[in-house]
Amino acid sequence: MNNFDDIEAIWKAPQSLSIPAAAAIIQKAAEEKKQLSRRIFLQSTCMFLAIAAIIYVVYTVRFQYLVTYIGLAIMSACVIVFAYLRFRQSVFLNRADFSQSPSVLLRKFEAFHEKQKWINTTGVAWYTFFLNLAFALYFYETVAVAPVTGTWKIVIIIMYIAWMLVATLWLGKRSIKKEHEKTKAIIEKIKQLKDELA
Amino acid sequence: MKQETTAQNNFTEIYNKHAQQVLRMCMAYTDNEAQAKDYLQETFIKVWQHTHQYRGDAKISTWIYRIAVNTCLSNIRSAKNKMPEELNPHFDTADDNCSGFKEQHITNLYKAIHQLPETDRLIISMVLEEITYEEIAATINITEGNLRVKIHRIKQELTKIFFKYEQL
Numbered sequence: 133m134n135n136f137d138d139i140e141a142i143w144k145a146p147q148s149l150s151i152p153a154a155a156a157i158i159q160k161a162a163e164e165k166k167q168l169s170r171r172i173f174l175q176s177t178c179m180f181l182a183i184a185a186i187i188y189v190v191y192t193v194r195f196q197y198l199v200t201y202i203g204l205a206i207m208s209a210c211v212i213v214f215a216y217l218r219f220r221q222s223v224f225l226n227r228a229d230f231s232q233s234p235s236v237l238l239r240k241f242e243a244f245h246e247k248q249k250w251i252n253t254t255g256v257a258w259y260t261f262f263l264n265l266a267f268a269l270y271f272y273e274t275v276a277v278a279p280v281t282g283t284w285k286i287v288i289i290i291m292y293i294a295w296m297l298v299a300t301l302w303l304g305k306r307s308i309k310k311e312h313e314k315t316k317a318i319i320e321k322i323k324q325l326k327d328e329l330a
Numbered sequence: 331m332k333q334e335t336t337a338q339n340n341f342t343e344i345y346n347k348h349a350q351q352v353l354r355m356c357m358a359y360t361d362n363e364a365q366a367k368d369y370l371q372e373t374f375i376k377v378w379q380h381t382h383q384y385r386g387d388a389k390i391s392t393w394i395y396r397i398a399v400n401t402c403l404s405n406i407r408s409a410k411n412k413m414p415e416e417l418n419p420h421f422d423t424a425d426d427n428c429s430g431f432k433e434q435h436i437t438n439l440y441k442a443i444h445q446l447p448e449t450d451r452l453i454i455s456m457v458l459e460e461i462t463y464e465e466i467a468a469t470i471n472i473t474e475g476n477l478r479v480k481i482h483r484i485k486q487e488l489t490k491i492f493f494k495y496e497q498l
Contacts, residue, residue, distance in 0.1 A: 136485045142435045143458040151349045154342040161375045230400040233471035
């Protein structure tokens with residue numbers, strides 16, 4: 133035993149590998165599809181609920197200042213644009229064609245990563261800016277000039293700032309970091325593959 | 331409904347024909363049997379979900395191997411840097427009389443394959459599965475000439491590592 137033919141003979145030895153049933157694979161694929169649909173449904177529902185809440189406020193409360201309406205319009209735009217971008221990202225990840233050549237797959241993932249980076253840095257910065265602007269405009273009438281006590285005004289503003297800080301500096305940063313690590317890891321892997329095949 | 335049943339039957343036929351080969355490829359790639367089975371499942375879930383993307387310009391087997399290769403390679407192994415684990419024989423041998431002897435060879439062969447770079451593991455497993463050079467080249471998207479050079483080098487490397495294990 134000392135050449136490659138012996139290795140081939142060992143590999144060809146009768147083997148009985150236990151494999152999952154085809155039906156189990158089909159079922160798992162269906163479950164994955166359901167999970168994705170559920171996630172998209174949940175995201176869409178959240179978006180529609182937010183928009184519905186804004187529309188409800190607009191139709192039930194008669195605001196006196198135009199800036200309040202502008203604030204609500206900016207809020208709606210933020211929700212719609214952000215939900216749309218997130219939806220496109222999840223569609224890309226779920227529709228990635230793994231039967232393409234590794235180099236094509238790499239290019240697509242790199243382009244995706246560039247977009248993801250833009251969304252998570254510049255995009256999120258603009259989102260935060262516009263959302264805060266929208267709330268500032270909204271709060272002008274509902275908090276600043278509203279007939280509420282000074283203490284309540286302070287409580288509402290502190291609560292809002294605390295929520296914004298938690299959402300952007302803690303929750304947001306954590307999820308962005310996780311997303312980047314995942315995409316970067318995939319790209320690294322495909323790059324390595326490209327180098328090995330060069 | 332009838333269309334769905336036909337699709338399921340077609341898939342089952344394809345799966346039964348290629349699953350064993352794909353599983354052996356996955357086992358050559360990873361040193362963990364459960365993980366290999368996960369890769370197999372992931373590969374065929376993609377096959378099922380993306381059947382409509384198969385354009386028929388390549389053999390169905392080439393298309394499946396490419397999905398398997400990309401699935402294996404794009405999976406990030408959390409235990410990538412840990413020492414290779416002691417291998418359990420990956421399969422039951424048909425001949426019980428010499429199973430211990432065979433298992434040792436097979437264990438050594440998998441150990442040797444796992445010492446190769448990741449793409450080399452997949453290439454050599456396809457060679458051992460007697461997949462044509464044309465199909466392997468199409469799967470990993472390199473020229474046949476380049477592939478031949480690679481295979482020659484991988485065979486030498488694997489033979490050297492394997493017989494080192496055999497002498498231990």
